[in-house]
Amino acid sequence: xxxxxxxxxxxxxxxxxxxxxxxxxxxxxxxxxxxxxxxxxxxxxxxxxxxxxxxxxxxxxxxxxxxxxxxxxxxxxxxxxxxxxxxxxxxxxxxxxxxxxxxxxxxxxxxxxxxxxxxxxxxxxxxxxxxxxxxxxxxxxxxxxxxxxxxxxxxxxxxxxxxxxxxxxxxxxxxxxxxxxxxxxxxxxxxxxxxxxxxxxxxxxxxxxxxxxxxxxxxxxxxxxxxxxxxxxxxxxxxxxxxxxxxxxxxxxxxxxxxxxxxxxxxxxxxxxxxxxxxxx
Amino acid sequence: xxxxxxxxxxxxxxxxxxxxxxxxxxxxxxxxxxxxxxxxxxxxxxxxxxxxxxxxxxxxxxxxxxxxxxxxxxxxxxxxxxxxxxxxxxxxxxxxxxxxxxxxxxxxxxxxxxxxxxxxxxxxxxxxxxxxxxxxxxxxxxxxxxxxxxxxxxxxxxxxxxxxxxxxxxxxxxxxxxxxxxxxxxxxxxxxxxxxxxxxxxxxxxxxxxxxxxxxxxxxxxxxxxxxxxxxxxxxxxxxxxxxxxxxxxxxxxxxxxxxxxxx
Numbered sequence: 001x002x003x004x005x006x007x008x009x010x011x012x013x014x015x016x017x018x019x020x021x022x023x024x025x026x027x028x029x030x031x032x033x034x035x036x037x038x039x040x041x042x043x044x045x046x047x048x049x050x051x052x053x054x055x056x057x058x059x060x061x062x063x064x065x066x067x068x069x070x071x072x073x074x075x076x077x078x079x080x081x082x083x084x085x086x087x088x089x090x091x092x093x094x095x096x097x098x099x100x101x102x103x104x105x106x107x108x109x110x111x112x113x114x115x116x117x118x119x120x121x122x123x124x125x126x127x128x129x130x131x132x133x134x135x136x137x138x139x140x141x142x143x144x145x146x147x148x149x150x151x152x153x154x155x156x157x158x159x160x161x162x163x164x165x166x167x168x169x170x171x172x173x174x175x176x177x178x179x180x181x182x183x184x185x186x187x188x189x190x191x192x193x194x195x196x197x198x199x200x201x202x203x204x205x206x207x208x209x210x211x212x213x214x215x216x217x218x219x220x221x222x223x224x225x226x227x228x229x230x231x232x233x234x235x236x237x238x239x240x241x242x243x244x245x246x247x248x249x250x251x252x253x254x255x256x257x258x259x260x261x262x263x264x265x266x267x268x269x270x271x272x273x274x275x276x277x278x279x280x281x
Numbered sequence: 282x283x284x285x286x287x288x289x290x291x292x293x294x295x296x297x298x299x300x301x302x303x304x305x306x307x308x309x310x311x312x313x314x315x316x317x318x319x320x321x322x323x324x325x326x327x328x329x330x331x332x333x334x335x336x337x338x339x340x341x342x343x344x345x346x347x348x349x350x351x352x353x354x355x356x357x358x359x360x361x362x363x364x365x366x367x368x369x370x371x372x373x374x375x376x377x378x379x380x381x382x383x384x385x386x387x388x389x390x391x392x393x394x395x396x397x398x399x400x401x402x403x404x405x406x407x408x409x410x411x412x413x414x415x416x417x418x419x420x421x422x423x424x425x426x427x428x429x430x431x432x433x434x435x436x437x438x439x440x441x442x443x444x445x446x447x448x449x450x451x452x453x454x455x456x457x458x459x460x461x462x463x464x465x466x467x468x469x470x471x472x473x474x475x476x477x478x479x480x481x482x483x484x485x486x487x488x489x490x491x492x493x494x495x496x497x498x499x500x501x502x503x504x505x506x507x508x509x510x511x512x513x514x515x516x517x518x519x520x521x522x523x524x525x526x527x528x529x530x531x532x533x534x535x536x537x538x539x540x541x542x543x544x545x
Contacts, residue, residue, distance in 0.1 A: 058506055082508060090506040097496045098503035102415055102446045109518035114508035122518045144450040158507065 003072065004033040005166055005198055006057055006088075011066035012221075013052055026052035028221040029066070034200060036165065039192045041209040041229075042202045044218035045243050050202045053218065054170045057200060058088040071165065086115060089159030093171045095151035096143075104146075104154050105130070105139040111162040122161075129161035130154075132195065133187050149180025153187050160191065166198035167191070173205060181205070206233075206247045210268050217242065230266035249273055292413050298526060299341035299411045304420025306527040307408050313538045314404045318397055326545030327396045333537060334404050341411050351406045352399065359398055367391035415519070418442045423521055436512025444500070452493060459488050 011030045014023040026049045034040050044050040055061040056068050059075040071087050073080040089111070092098050101107040105126050112122045130136040133153040143151055152172050159167055169188065173181040189211055192199045201212065209215050215232045217225035219242050225232055233239070233250045245251070253267035253276075267273050294300075299307075314330070321327060338348055352359070372386030409417070418439045425435035460470065463484050470481050 060502060060506060082510070085506060085508045090503075092499065092503055092506075094499060096451055097499035100447060100500070100504060100507075101443060106415060106518065110504075110509070111507040113515050113518055114510065116514045116516050119516060119518060119520050122516065126518070142450070143447065144454070162508065 002035060004069075005036045005038075005071055006032070006034040006200070007067075007069040008032040008053075008056070009067045009069075011056065011063045011068055013056065013061060014064045015052075026221050027056070027063075030221070030223055032216070032223065034166070034198060036198055037192070037196050039189070039199045039201070039211065039213045040216065041212035041214070042200065042216045042218060043204065043206070043209060043232075043244060045204060048218040049221040050218050051170050052221075054090065054168045054200065054202050057166070057168050058090050059084045060090070086162060087164055088166045088168060089162055089164040091152070091155050091159060091167065091169045091172050093174050095148055095155055095175065098155050099143040099151060099158075102142055103139070104135065104141050104143065107143060107154060108139075108157045108161050111158055115162060125161040125163070126157075129157040132160055132191060133157045147180060148176045149183035152176065152180065152184050156184070156187055156191070160195070160197075164197065166200065168200045168202070170202050171204070172201075173203065173208065181208070185211075204244070206245055210247065217244065229268055233268065234266040236265070293343060293347070293410050294413070295342060295411065297341045297411070299337060299407075301526070302411075302530055303521055303523050303527045304412050304416040305424055305521065305523065306530050307412055308417075308420050308424060309531065310534045311405055311408045313534050315401065317538050317542050318401055318404070320542040321545055322393075323545055324393075324396070326541055327393075327400065329541050329545065330400055330404075331396075334400060334407070337407055341407065343407075343410055348403060348406065348410065351410075352402055355398075355402055359395065362398060363391045363395040365391075366394050414446050415443075418446075419517070419519060419521055436515070440512075448496070451496075452489070455492060456485065456489055459485055 008030050011027055011032075012025065013027040014025045017023045028049075030049075030053065032053075042050045042053060052061060056063065056075065057070065059068075059070075059081045062068070062076045068075040070084045073084050073087075075081070075084055099107050100110050108126045108129050109122050112125055117125070126139070127136065130139055133156050135150060135153050135157060138146065138150065138154075143154065146154065156167070156169075156172075167188075172188075173184050176184065185208055188199055188201060191197045201208065203209065209232075210229050212229055215225075215227060215229050216223050217232060217239070224242065225235060225238065233246045236246050236251070236254045239246055246254070247268065249270055249272075250265075250267050253263050253273060254265050257263050257265055263273075263276050267276065314334075317330060321330065338345065367383055367387045367390075368381055370384055370387035370390050372384035374382050374384055375388075376383040412420070421442070422435050422439035425433050425438065429435050460468075464470070468481060468484055470478070470485070472478075473481065
C-alpha cells in the first residue's frame with residue numbers, strides 16, 4: 001500500500017491559556033491521511049479547528065498528544081522541522097501579511113534563499129513559479145500595487161518556488177472579492193493537476209470544495225464527516241446542523257427532492273441539474 | 282491627504298553608468314564625499330567638489346531640477362545656518378542695521394557653511410536617486426558583513442530595512458483608511474490647538490498600532506513557514522557584482538578625495 005504524505009494519528013491539541021484559566025482544546029483525537037497528488041478540502045465554521053489542523057501539517061504547531069508524520073518525518077522532532085517546511089508550504093488568509101519583499105520576484109525568491117539554493121537556480125525557479133501562477137509580467141511590481149487575488153497568487157508562487165510536495169492553504173480566499181477568489185481557485189487546481197502538488201485547502205466557502213477529491217468537515221476539533229464532495233453534500237441535514245450551507249444548487253436539488261421531484265441529492269453544478277431535469281438535451 | 286503618491290527614497294530608475302555601479306561603490310563614494318566636505322576649507326576645494334558632483338549628475342542623466350528640488354525640505358535649516366553664521370560672527374563690520382551687524386568674516390563663514398551643506402545634501406541624495414532601495418539594502422548588508430564577528434547584525438539590519446520598505450505603503454494606506462473611518466464618525470483631525478490636535482490622533486494611532494502588531498505576528502509566522510531562520514546558510518537571489526567600472530570608479534574617487542583633501 002502507498003505511504004501517505006501526511007498522517008495524523010490520534011492528534012489532540014490544546015492552546016495554552018494565560019492565567020491558568022485552562023486551555024482551549026482545538027483538536028480532539030484527529031486521524032487523517034493525505035496521499036500524494038490528492039486535493040483535499042477541509043470545511044468548518046469559525047473555531048472548528050481547521051486552521052489549527054493546517055498549522056500542524058508544517059510544524060508551526062505540534063500535537064499536545066498523538067503524532068503527525070509528514071513524508072515519514074515526525075513534526076514533534078525539532079531536527080525535522082526545516083525539512084518538513086520544505087516539503088509542505090503554507091499560504092495564509094491575509095495576502096498583505098505574508099509578502100516579505102519589496103518586489104514580486106524578490107518575494108518569490110525568499111523561500112529558495114532560505115533553503116540556500118544557488119542564485120542561478122533561484123532565478124530559474126522564480127521565473128517558473130511566477131509562470132505557473134500567471135504572474136510573470138508582474139515580476140518587478142511592488143506587492144502593494146497588486147490586487148488581493150494577485151497578491152495571493154504571488155504568495156502561492158513563493159511556495160511553489162520551494163518545490164514542495166504539498167501546499168496547505170488556510171482560507172486563502174477569505175479576504176478576496178469574487179474575481180480574486182476565482183483566480184486563486186483556478187491557480188490551485190492547475191497546480192494540483194499539472195504539477196501534481198498535493199493540496200490541503202481550508203475554507204468555509206462551500207463552492208470551493210466542489211473540485212476536491214475528498215472533503216473533510218470539522219466541528220469542535222473533530223472530523224465529523226468525510227467523503228467525496230457529492231457524498232458530503234448529500235448530507236444536507238447534518239451540514240445545516242453544523243451551520244454550514246450546501247451550495248445553492250445542491251440545496252435546490254434537495255428541496256426539489258423533498259417535494260417529490262425525482263432528482264439525486266448530490267447535485268453539485270448547474271450543468272448536472274440541467275442534465276437531470278432535461279435529460280433529452 | 283495624498284499618501285499614495287509618496288515615493289520612498291526618490292529613486293529615479295535608469296541605466297546610466299552611475300546606475301549600474303555596484304551599490305557598495307556608491308556607498309563608499311558617498312562616505313568619501315562626506316569626509317572630503319569636512320576636510321576641505323576654501324572655495325577652490327568646494328568648487329572642485331561641486332564640479333565633480335555636477336559631473337556625476339550629468340553622467341547619471343538625472344533631471345537637474347529634480348536634484349535641486351531635493352534641497353527644498355532642508356531650506357529652513359540651510360537659511361538658519363547661513364543666517365546665524367553671517368550675523369553672529371565677530372570681526373570687521375561692513376554693514377550695520379539697528380542690532381544686526383554683518384562682518385566680513387561672517388559673510389565668508391556663512392558662505393562656506395552654506396556651500397558645504399548644499400553640496401552635502403545634493404551629493405548624498407545622488408546615492409538614493411541612482412540606487413533602488415533593494416540594491417541599497419544589499420549593499421549595506423554586504424558592507425557590514427565583515428563586522429559580523431564584532432557583533433554587527435548585518436543580515437538582520439538588512440531584513441529590517443526590507444520589511445520596513447515593504448510595509449510603509451501598506452501602513453500608510455491603512456492610516457488613510459482609519460482616518461476616513463474615524464472622520465465618518467465625526468472625528469476632527471484638523472482644527473483646535475496643538476494639544477487638541479495631538480489628542481485627536483489617539484483614535485488614529487491606537488488602531489494603527491494594534492494592526493501593526495497583528496501584521497508583525499502574522500508575517501513572522503509566514504516567514505517561518507517559508508523556512509526563514511535568520512541569515513545563516515541563506516543565499517541571495519541577486520548577487521552583487523563588483524565589476525571593472527567599479528574598480529575604475531573607486532580609483533577615481535579615492536584619487537580625487539586625496540588630491541582635493543590634501544591640497545585645498
